Amino acid sequence: MSDTTFNVSPEVTKKRDREIVDYVGELRTALRRPIEQHWLPRNPVVSCDDDHALIKALTYSFYDHVPLRLTPDALWITLARGFALHVNENAEELRHRFVSHSGKKKLTVTRMDFSLGRENPWPEVFAAFADQIDEHTGGLGKIVRADFSTTGPTEVAASNLMAMDTFKSYFKYDFFGGCGIPRITLAGTEQDWNKLRRLAQQFAEFGLEDWINALDPILEQFCNAKRGKVDDxxxxxxxxYNSGSGRAVMTGWANVLFPYFKNDREQLYFNPFLNDWKQRLExxxxxxxxxxxxxxQGIGIGAIPNCMTSVPLTVHWGTQETEMRLVGGLLAVTQDEATNTLEPECGWVIIYEYESPVDELFAHYYKWLEQRAEKQIAKPSHDIFNP
Known part of the structure; x- marks a missing residue:
């Protein structure tokens, strides 16, 4: 990069230093909207509002007697903004120069690795929209794009946004984001996964043919991945799991893992999404x-029956009986402290049959003590609280 500096009014001397401002707070005030994410300025910010930044810089430089630095990008974005205003002011008269469609064509970008509330590479989204604009305008979208020796990632992002603004009378921009799973680890051996697939196929003999027919291709992908053939x-x-905007529903082939869902009355019904999960996901x-x-296009997570067994058990303490229940299955999600990897984990619990208040420490034990005092039941030889 080669800067050229020349004197304009060398006789003036600096009059003042501008205070550094909270540019995020200033932007929030100027835009009157909450901010999801923003760029990081190269230097401390002394002004950030809804005035034209080029003119603001000229004003401060003139009155404070301080030098001014101008880049091709700053001047080009200024000119491109004027062009954008002109195109939108005369959109129909200029339509035939840019596009062949009527109305607004929908352009979409999907990034399932994006999640609101955390840092995302938004400039990549701007670029994806700008590329689509180029496709539909015969490359004329590039007319406002900055491409100079001074053009960095922030300037590229700003000029891509300028392209989107210039042609917003002809296009509607839709972005689909969500969360994603960074990587998956399949534990066990290849033989384990082949065995799991064979075992599952046996369920078809007991009236679950439709489920297994849909499930088997899913399990085949597990076996393939274990062999190193990963279908991305x-x-x-x-x-x-699209939640937070409208009805929260689960889609994807994870639906196929369940032959039954449950309604609000805890009644089971057969999974209606077995054969068209892919279309519903799209x-x-x-x-x-x-x-x-x-x-x-899917169901809420609450409609999936839990993965807990629940088996009643009568326990005999001497001549007395106590009704208990055995609970087991996938009961927890653990997280490796070193890698942050999550894993559903099997577990088991033995509980008393009667309900107990959950907000009292050891409430079930105190209830047992009350029962023993009332019924004179013998104390068990092994007490989980006093072994």
Whole structure:
């Protein structure tokens, strides 16, 4: 990069230093909106509002008697903004110069690795939209894009946004984001996964043919992955849970792992999503909040029966009987402290049959003490609290 500096009014001397401002707070005030994410300025910010930044810089430089630095990008973005205003002011007259369609064509970008509330590479989204604009305008979208020796990632992002603004009369921009699973580890051996698949196929003999027919291709992908043949698109399609905007529904092939769902009355019904999970996933990824509410493509997590066994057990303490229950299954999610890897974990619990208040420490034990005092039941030889 080669800067050229020349004198304009060398006789003036600096009059003042501008205070550094909280540019995020200033932007929030100027835009009157909450901010999700923002760029990081190269130097301390002394002004950040809804005035034109080029003119603000000229004003401060002139009155404070301090030098001014101008980049091709700053001047180009200024000119491109003027062009954008002109195009939008005369959108229909200029339509034939840029696009062949009528109305607004929907452009979409999907990034399931994005999640609101955390840092995301938004400039990549701007670039993806700008590339689509180029495709639909015969490359004319590049007319406002900055491409100078001084153009850095922030300038590229700003000029891509300028392209989106210039042609917003012809396009509607839709972004689909969500969460994602960074990586998956399949434990065990290849033989383990082949065995699991064979065992599952036996369920078809007991009236679950439809479920196993849909499930077997899923299990085959586990076996393939264990052999090193990983289908990226398949694993990315494992799970979506669109919540926070409209009805919260789960889509993806994880649905196929369950032959039954339950309704609000805890009644079971057969899984209706076994054979079209892929189509439903694609539809859900593109649905808006109202569409998802009116036409859900999956079910809420609460509709999935839990993975807890529940077996009643009568325990005999001498001549006395106590009704208990054995609970087991997938009961917890653990997280490795070193790698942050999550894992569903098997567990078991032995509980008393009667209900107990959950907000009292050792409430079930105190209840047992009360029962023993009333019924004179013998104390068990092994007390879980006093071994």
């Amino acid at each position: 698109e398949f694993w990315k399609s494992m799970f979506r 539809i859900d990824d593109k649905q808006h909040r109202q569409e998802r509410w009116e036409d859900p």
